[in-house]
Amino acid sequence: MARVSDLLAAGRTYSFEFFPPKTDGAQLSLGHTIAELEPLAPSFVSVTYGAGGSTRSRTHAIVSWVRRETSITPMAHLTCQGHTRAEVAEILDDYRAEGIENVLALGGDPPDDPGDHRPSDYRYASDLLEDIGAADFSIGVAAHPEVHPRSPDRATDRRLLAAKLSRADFAITQFFFEAEHYVRLVEELAALGVDKPVLPGIMPITNATQVARMASLSGAAIPGWLVDRLDGVDDPVEVRRIGVDVASALSAELLELGAPGLHLYTLNRSTASREIYANLGLGSVSGGAGGA
Numbered sequence: 001m002a003r004v005s006d007l008l009a010a011g012r013t014y015s016f017e018f019f020p021p022k023t024d025g026a027q028l029s030l031g032h033t034i035a036e037l038e039p040l041a042p043s044f045v046s047v048t049y050g051a052g053g054s055t056r057s058r059t060h061a062i063v064s065w066v067r068r069e070t071s072i073t074p075m076a077h078l079t080c081q082g083h084t085r086a087e088v089a090e091i092l093d094d095y096r097a098e099g100i101e102n103v104l105a106l107g108g109d110p111p112d113d114p115g116d117h118r119p120s121d122y123r124y125a126s127d128l129l130e131d132i133g134a135a136d137f138s139i140g141v142a143a144h145p146e147v148h149p150r151s152p153d154r155a156t157d158r159r160l161l162a163a164k165l166s167r168a169d170f171a172i173t174q175f176f177f178e179a180e181h182y183v184r185l186v187e188e189l190a191a192l193g194v195d196k197p198v199l200p201g202i203m204p205i206t207n208a209t210q211v212a213r214m215a216s217l218s219g220a221a222i223p224g225w226l227v228d229r230l231d232g233v234d235d236p237v238e239v240r241r242i243g244v245d246v247a248s249a250l251s252a253e254l255l256e257l258g259a260p261g262l263h264l265y266t267l268n269r270s271t272a273s274r275e276i277y278a279n280l281g282l283g284s285v286s287g288g289a290g291g292a
């Protein structure tokens, strides 16, 4: 196992993100996906965490399974809203005991229904950093190239991100579709004296409706040229082909521009990620059950 900060210091990292499935069937399918991606020797994989602790045990189970049963380094996401300090200490203790060394510290989103609100000792991701740092994890944080939807303005977003990154080891970005958003983010951080690695998050479009919904929630714009390319395309295989094509071109451009690696949002499927890897010349492996 390894610390992501050490991996980044040694060279580029290539990583995959999964979410904890809700059903036994989906869990089995994720197992197939991870088995199909493992031969690509990713630098690490990360597992998301349901805001307010809704996936606490499922996230933990997958991170632990990856640690025990595969050769891949895992990273656990942890959102702070809806948690007390005692709960976070317990979660971190459990991870340490199992040899998990990497945590992505996140704010999470407040619940849509105020009735779901739980008492919280934390409000922002930055509030979590001290507790995670004291527990000696390699720490990542989230960055939003097109500015976080709740930020009052771009300068405030960057100032708070720079402060957050000064206490973390690296950032991973929300997905975006044009390299200029990433370049501008890195330049703005550099102007604030931040030179920590910022890993671009890459989302291959495999389902146009789903990605449009996620983009509107996260503040990412779907550019007109991409809307045009997907316009009238109903065949899911063709949508995926376009999505992989676009993600591969963006990834190649980002690497050319000096990005310290790539973080692929897999949506728990392996095919698109394997195709992007092959297109970039990073390695190839055949597979089947992991789907789109």
Ligand code: FAD
Residues within 6 Å of the ligand: 047, 048, 049, 050, 051, 077, 078, 079, 105, 106, 107, 108, 109, 123, 124, 125, 126, 141, 142, 143, 144, 148, 149, 150, 151, 152, 156, 157, 160, 161, 164, 172, 173, 174, 175, 201
């Ligand atoms: P924060 O850093 O807390 O920022 C949230 C907002 O508050 C921003 O507008 C920021 O500018 C502002 N802010 C920060 N600090 C302060 C301060 N001190 N005073 C005033 N304003 C402040 N969500 C999940 O629920 N689970 C996941 O597993 C998950 N994984 C993610 C992985 C990545 C790589 C990314 C990019 C996002 C992920 N998200 C996840 C989504 C994320 O939780 C949301 O985008 C959330 O709204 C913000 O998270 P953050 O960590 O950027 O929050």
